[in-house]
Amino acid sequence: MPRTREFDRAAVLDKAMHAFWEGGYRATSLDHLLAATGLSKSSLYDTFGGKQALLLECLDAYARQLFAGPIEPLLRAGATFDDIREVFTRILAHAATPAGRRGCLANTCMGELGGSDAAVSAATGAIVERIESGFAAAVATAQARGEITNPESPAVLARFLFNTLSGLNLAARAGASHDRLQDIVRVTLDALAPAPAVAHTE
Amino acid sequence: MPRTREFDRAAVLDKAMHAFWEGGYRATSLDHLLAATGLSKSSLYDTFGGKQALLLECLDAYARQLFAGPIEPLLRAGATFDDIREVFTRILAHAATPAGRRGCLANTCMGELGGSDAAVSAATGAIVERIESGFAAAVATAQARGEITNPESPAVLARFLFNTLSGLNLAARAGASHDRLQDIVRVTLDALAPAPAVAHTE
DNA sequence: TCGATATTGGACTGATCAGTCCGAAATAAG
DNA sequence: CTTATTTCGGACTGATCAGTCCAATATCGA
Numbered sequence: 001m002p003r004t005r006e007f008d009r010a011a012v013l014d015k016a017m018h019a020f021w022e023g024g025y026r027a028t029s030l031d032h033l034l035a036a037t038g039l040s041k042s043s044l045y046d047t048f049g050g051k052q053a054l055l056l057e058c059l060d061a062y063a064r065q066l067f068a069g070p071i072e073p074l075l076r077a078g079a080t081f082d083d084i085r086e087v088f089t090r091i092l093a094h095a096a097t098p099a100g101r102r103g104c105l106a107n108t109c110m111g112e113l114g115g116s117d118a119a120v121s122a123a124t125g126a127i128v129e130r131i132e133s134g135f136a137a138a139v140a141t142a143q144a145r146g147e148i149t150n151p152e153s154p155a156v157l158a159r160f161l162f163n164t165l166s167g168l169n170l171a172a173r174a175g176a177s178h179d180r181l182q183d184i185v186r187v188t189l190d191a192l193a194p195a196p197a198v199a200h201t202e
Numbered sequence: 203m204p205r206t207r208e209f210d211r212a213a214v215l216d217k218a219m220h221a222f223w224e225g226g227y228r229a230t231s232l233d234h235l236l237a238a239t240g241l242s243k244s245s246l247y248d249t250f251g252g253k254q255a256l257l258l259e260c261l262d263a264y265a266r267q268l269f270a271g272p273i274e275p276l277l278r279a280g281a282t283f284d285d286i287r288e289v290f291t292r293i294l295a296h297a298a299t300p301a302g303r304r305g306c307l308a309n310t311c312m313g314e315l316g317g318s319d320a321a322v323s324a325a326t327g328a329i330v331e332r333i334e335s336g337f338a339a340a341v342a343t344a345q346a347r348g349e350i351t352n353p354e355s356p357a358v359l360a361r362f363l364f365n366t367l368s369g370l371n372l373a374a375r376a377g378a379s380h381d382r383l384q385d386i387v388r389v390t391l392d393a394l395a396p397a398p399a400v401a402h403t404e
Numbered sequence: 405t406c407g408a409t410a411t412t413g414g415a416c417t418g419a420t421c422a423g424t425c426c427g428a429a430a431t432a433a434g
Numbered sequence: 435c436t437t438a439t440t441t442c443g444g445a446c447t448g449a450t451c452a453g454t455c456c457a458a459t460a461t462c463g464a
Binding site for chain 1: 422424425430
């Protein structure tokens with residue numbers, strides 16, 4: 001009996017996600033979102049509830065694409081140092097695309113709304129948590145295999161790795177050169193398994 | 203002949219800076235700025251020109267307090283590894299204060315306006331540049347003295363150090379624990395002069 | 405004391421914000 | 435074809451935004 005919906009929910013969500021990703025939350029007005037998604041105000045409100053609720057769904061969609069894309073190697077059981085490397089390689093590759101300048105949606109939202117919106121804070125916190133525990137598992141495996149010689153605990157090294165990621169995303173958004181990002185990644189990865197220094201001293 | 207001004211420009215600037223620091227640019231409305239500074243709309247516009255111009259002056263004031271405070275050790279001629287350590291110690295100490303949750307004004311502005319406001323971008327870029335060249339100089343000195351054994355160039359290590367700083371500020375704004383920040387700093391500094399690994403292999 | 409001049413308070417503007425609401429349109433079951 | 439049901443377009447709301455403007459006010463030199 002009902003009239004058929006004229007849009008695809010998932011496709012609309014994807015477009016809204018890219019709009020937020022580009023401009024952040026406040027700077028992306030509802031009018032802008034309507035233009036980006038092509039639907040009417042009433043449809044948007046009927047379907048998603050409101051601007052904040054839409055952002056939360058976009059963060060979910062963003063997380064899914066993250067865990068299916070650049071972060072995916074980290075979630076495989078038995079991930080190793082190579083998988084950690086692969087994550088950074090993928091991040092760098094994405095940062096090199098025109099869309100890469102937008103950095104990370106979760107990162108941007110955290111910076112903009114972290115202190116003032118508990119729901120957004122929770123959503124981004126969950127993403128952080130999942131990435132970091134992936135790093136920690138991979139570090140533990142890599143330490144057991146001797147690929148990572150840095151004796152800090154997996155949890156600590158995971159924090160360090162995530163922090164580098166976080167900085168990279170902000171740098172990309174600030175327009176950093178590819179070289180700059182590569183340098184940072186190289187030093188970071190090298191910190192996990194430093195070359196044996198000058199050796200033969202003692 | 204003129205009527206005497208009823209406020210202290212520097213004090214007003216300081217209050218406005220803290221308002222922006224707390225809420226970012228867009229979320230800090232003019233009304234909020236007026237309440238924070240205590241002056242009237244016409245005084246604010248006569249004195250500073252407008253909201254964006256005020257932010258730019260706040261960024262200048264912020265840079266001055268940064269270079270006279272946490273970053274100061276880095277700007278001394280002949281700064282060494284200890285001075286790099288001292289910078290991070292000061293950053294950690296500041297992050298532990300209630301105000302530390304706000305992170306870094308320049309960082310927040312870069313994330314919020316980096317891609318859309320060239321003037322803000324230039325202002326924050328100049329701050330980054332100055333901090334990073336301070337890091338680079340200190341790294342060069344420390345390498346020459348053998349305090350830093352990591353063979354990467356001073357410029358590259360400076361990028362790495364700044365990236366850690368950048369991540370720390372976002373983490374602080376996201377409400378990270380003190381332990382978390384400390385872990386990140388420890389791993390970062392250790393990456394500059396890694397302990398001689400297991401040694402005596404080879 | 406007095407007048408020239410800058411500061412100040414606050415009303416005002418037009419734009420834009422997120423969000424509401426309802427009549428018109430479209431559809432599918434009967 | 436009719437009708438129940440949902441979607442859709444767009445007008446509308448009240449709040450808030452940054453910014454303008456001017457009359458009232460206060461001050462200082464003379």
